[in-house]
Structures are given as structure tokens and as C-alpha cells.
Amino acid sequence: MADRHSRSADVSTGGPGVTSSHARPAGATASTGVLDGQPGGNAPVPPDFRTNGGGLGGGGALPRRKGFGAESMFRGLTLAAGTMVLVIIVAITVFLIAKAVPALRADDANFLTETDWFANESPPRFGIAALAYGTVISAVIALAVAVPIALGIALYLSHYAHQRIATALGFMIDLLAAVPSVVFGLWGLIVFVEPVRDFSVWLNKYFSWIPLFGGDGPFGRSLMLGGLVLAIMVLPIITSLSREVFMQTPTANEEAALALGSTKWEMIRTAVLPYGRPGVIASVMLGLGRALGETIALAMTLGFINEISPNIIKNGGNTIAANIANGFGEAGELGRGALIASGLVLFTITLIVNMIARAIIYRRREFTESAA
């Protein structure tokens, strides 16, 4: 619609030669014919007039469309920039596969079921099973801790806190999201590990009959520490998106619930939560994507033992991303290829998780514009 920058084509004002770029005097063609861009009356129509869109307003007054002008150049430029995103996604896939395949060919073990990662030895034996397990478990711990708390904060900010407090706290949550992950990693490694170790020892003392908390130490740099640090990191993501959604609950729905005599919690349960459910699911998926892909914080807090064990409190645990960050230094030619192969798996998983999250968000048009 905006493509037509039609100049005034009024018959009475537009004399011959309004500007030199006009093909013919304005108003030379009657502004009646609209069918298929053909100005009515005039049988021989230059082909470039048809491309100018519908004939409303007398196409005859329009400047001749140039084959290659500033307009088409600019348009092409923006198109190229827009396409870049798709190019990058495809390029990531292509180049990762290109570098991963030789390493996978040389792998002496089954890449999907092997738990050890000896990519630099000969014959190389490496597999992703233990890494994938650690990735999933740390993400699960993170979400199990973060989701209820994040939803609680989101509800607090959207429906309980005073307006001014809510604005200030929302700002703080956004700042929390901006803190680099390496800082959380450092904090987890030096400060947070102490309380987690104490807690692990306590859990082990009284609940060692549960396989999760069994074993006989040492404790501390465990999947639980990594998962809790991750929880703090995904908290702001889930909080800000859910808060956005909760705040967009139609006031009419809330007032209707209150008018029927419901308490505040009943109003939230019947009006706010059902309305926000897709948004909450999407925010959890985004948090999951972040938790699965987080690298540095886990590379600093985990204990690096490649094994599949239900125990989450003893030193150990490793994830795909953390293994890349820590193993890259001593990786040779084949080792790099093996790490790239594991990165390809991570890329695929996070891509799928993110696509599902975005698809859910897109289905609810109401908040596509404001939710990040």
C-alpha cells in the first residue's frame, strides 16, 4: 500500500510537465479504470505503468519507474540484511556438520551411547551420553527451582506489589538478566559453593537412603551447585516474560472475577493464570533453552566427571557446553571436531526448544509485540 508514493494527479492542477520525470502530463489518463492496474481509456499502456500498482488516482501522473534506482537499491540492501539471519542459521548447520563428520567417522565408540570423552587418544573414544545426561539434569534442577519462584515473583510484581515498588523491582530483575554469566560462575565457584556443600552434607546425613543424595563425598562442586547457579540465571528470563503476560490480563476479566465475589487468589487462579498459561509455558521453554546452552557458569562450578549417576550432590557432573569450554584448550585436530560434533547436538536441541517456545508465543498474538 505504501509502495505508491503517488503525487497529486488532479486533472485541474496538474498541467503538462509537472516535473520532468513524468512520462506524460498529469491527468492525461482518466482516473476511472482500476482493473489490473490499467488506466481506463488509453489502450497502449507502457508496461512500467502496470507495475506501479492499481490505477487509482491517475497512474499517468506517476514518475516513470526506473529499472535500477535508489529505491530498488535500498530495498535490495534491506532484503539482503534480512536474509542474513536465515543465511547464518543455515551456515551454522552446514559448517558444524562439515567439521563434525570427520571426527564422528574416526570415533571408535558409539557417539550416542558412549559416556567417556577421550577424543585426543588413539583410537579416539568419545560419546555424548554422560554429557547429555548432565546437561538435562542440571537444566531440570534449574527449572524445578526457578519456575515456582519466578512465577511467584511475576505474580508479586504484577498483582501484589505497589506500582512504584513493582517498577523498581522489575528494573532490578532486568539488570539481573544483564549480569554476565561468568560473574555468576565466579560467585558460584567461590561463594555459593560453601552453603551448597553444607546443605549437601546435611542432605547426605539424613536422606542418604534416597539415591539422589547418596554416596560418601566429597560434596560441593556437584550438579546441584551447577543447577542452582543456573536457576538464578534463568530466573530473570522467566520472571520478566511471565510478568509481561500476567500484566496483560484484560482488566475486564479480573474485575468480573472480583465482582463475582472471589478473593484475590481466586481471581488470579480463574482469570490471570489461565490467560497467561501459554506465555508461562513459552517463558519456561526459553529458560530451558538458556539453561541447556549455558556454558561458562557451569564450566566453573561443575566437578567434571563423565558418568551417568542419579547422585546430584557429590563432586562431578559435566554438560555438553561446559565440556566444550574446558576441553577446548587441550583438544587437537580431532578433539576439536569431536567438540564441534557435541556442539551440533546442543545446537539442534536448543533450536528445537526455542522453536517450540516461539511457536507457542506466535499463536498468542496478544503479546508477540511486547514480550521479548
Add this chain to the structure above:
Amino acid sequence: MTTTALPAPGQAPKLHTKKLPTVAFFGVAVVALGLGAALSYGTGIGGWVLALVLGLVLYLVGVFIAVNAVEGRRSARNRTWSALIHSAFVLAVLPLISVVWTLVSKGADRLDGDFFGSSMNNIGARDPNGGAYHAIIGTLEQVGIAALITIPLGVLGAIYIVEYGRGRFTFLIRFFVDVMTGIPSIVAGLFVLAFWVLIVSPWFNDGAPAFSGFAAALALSVLMLPTIVRSTEEMLRLVPAPLREGSYALGVPKWKTILKIVIPTALPGIVTGIMLSIARAAGETAPVLLVAGGSAAINFNPFDAQQGSLSLFVFQQAGDASRFAPARAWTAALTLVALVLILTIAAKLLARRNRIPR
């Protein structure tokens, strides 16, 4: 019929149900904490943390029972959930305070001229000095180059989506821009490693893979592009249509309208988005680790030889065995957070001041 609903004359209509006084909640809290402490210390199974946790649980139970007795079941549920939501908030603020406190208290140790004026070149395990000058240079150069690459690309891409794009193809671009915001940073690093360092750069470097600050900038670009496209797109959509239509009516071609009318109107918002994405890129460690290699010496040239970065410096010092390394790591972390937060806060204030009225 009407008389039955009205109260007897002289008797005030009862509008309020019975309510538990505020003092009662304090009472319940005190009793719950006391019980929690008694349980925790009495049986000897835990310390003050367990006492607090038990106290909270007992408080929730106590509130439910007390309110249930006086105000009724529905009100009891309401109060308990309200208490839970408030405590979730307190629980989340605790780690935040801890992070800020340790950052400031431990980071202040090495906050001196030496830290900002020297590199880690020739600094051994027993040397207490050494600084992050080389890392700060690296961060600024890498982020600067990444911004130079990404800003034109991102803004133009957003212009295409908002002003030109129609139909399925544009939807596809929008969708993948959103999906791309969630790509792990390590994958971006691996991509540039595979594409630039291992395949392209050997052509300029006598067949050997060249780690460089420029490669890190490329990886950061991959991470910045979707956020810039997304925020610019949102800002362009906020530009009122009558502005565009007025420009078209004056005979201004579309590309000129975009450059002279639409972009200037949305500029504050676009700048905000760019600053936020720069702040995010400055904190990324993993891609720099993979493709810039890290270096202890000062290297001003991002196109040649390895380079460090501030976040990578934190990571390396945290893993260093020297007993002076943690102090350096904390100060570098404090510097990094200050840099990122100043950018973020400035961006948010700018956005607040120049909000386009809808």
C-alpha cells in the same frame, strides 16, 4: 418479600465479615519461628537455616489454620498463597544481594591503577600485581568491531521486515530472528571456529588456523544480530503511520521516507536496543575463549595474533592456581559488571525519556 432481606430497623447492616487482626499474623510468625528453632536445635538435625525454613513452613500452616478458623476456607487459601508469593520474592532477592555484596567487597581489593594500567605479561604465580589492561583493550575492540558489523546489518534487516517484507518469507525471517536469540553463545563460538578460524583464516595465515580478536568479534556479531533486529523492529512498528503517509503525500520516495522520517523518529529506541545488545555481548565468555584464544600480553591488533577479553580474564583467573588470582578475578568481574550495568542503565533511562507516544 422485600422485608426479609433488610435488617431490622435500628440494627446496622453487617457489611464486613469477621477479620483476623494484623497482630495475630505477627503472633503466628513468632510462634512458628520459635517452634522451628526448637525443632531444629532441639533434635540437633540442623542450624539456623533449617530453623528459618521450618519457621516459614509452620507460618504458612499456622496462617492457614488461624484464618480458616476466623475468616473461612476461601480467605485462608487467599492469605496462604499471598504469603507464599511474598516469600518467593524474598527468596530471590537473597542471592542477588549476595552477588552484589561479594562483588563489591572482594572486587575492591585490587581496584587500583596497577590493575587498569598493566597486563598479565610475565606475571608468575607468586606475583601479587598484574592487571587487566590487555583484557579491557580486547573487550573494547572486539565489541566495537562486532557493533560496526551488526548495527547496519541489524537495522537494515529490521527495516526490511517492517517496511518492505510481506508474506511467508518475512514471517520466516521474523521467526528465525526470534529463534536465533536463544542460540547458546558456545554454538556461535563453534560456528566461527569452524567457519572462520579453521576454514577461512588459514588462507591468510600460511595454512595455520589464526585465532584473533576479529574472529571473536564475528562470533559476538552472530549473538548481537538477532537482538538488534528484534528491538529495532519493535521500535519501527511504533512509528505512527500518519508520519509515513504525510511524507508519501509530499512525494518523497519510500527509501527517503524511511531514512529521513521513520529512522529519526525511532532513533532513541533503536539506540537503546543497540546498547542493550552491546552490553550483552561484552559479557560473553565462551565465544572469545574458543576463537580469540586469550593472551596475557597487550595486543592492539584485533586482526593478528591472539587476544584476551575481560570476561575471559575472569574465567582464566578463577581457574588459576595462584593465590593472588581470585582477587584479580573479582576486580575484573566488578569492572565487567560496572561496564555492562552502566550501558544497560543508560539504555533503559534513554528509553524511558524518549518513549514514542502510541
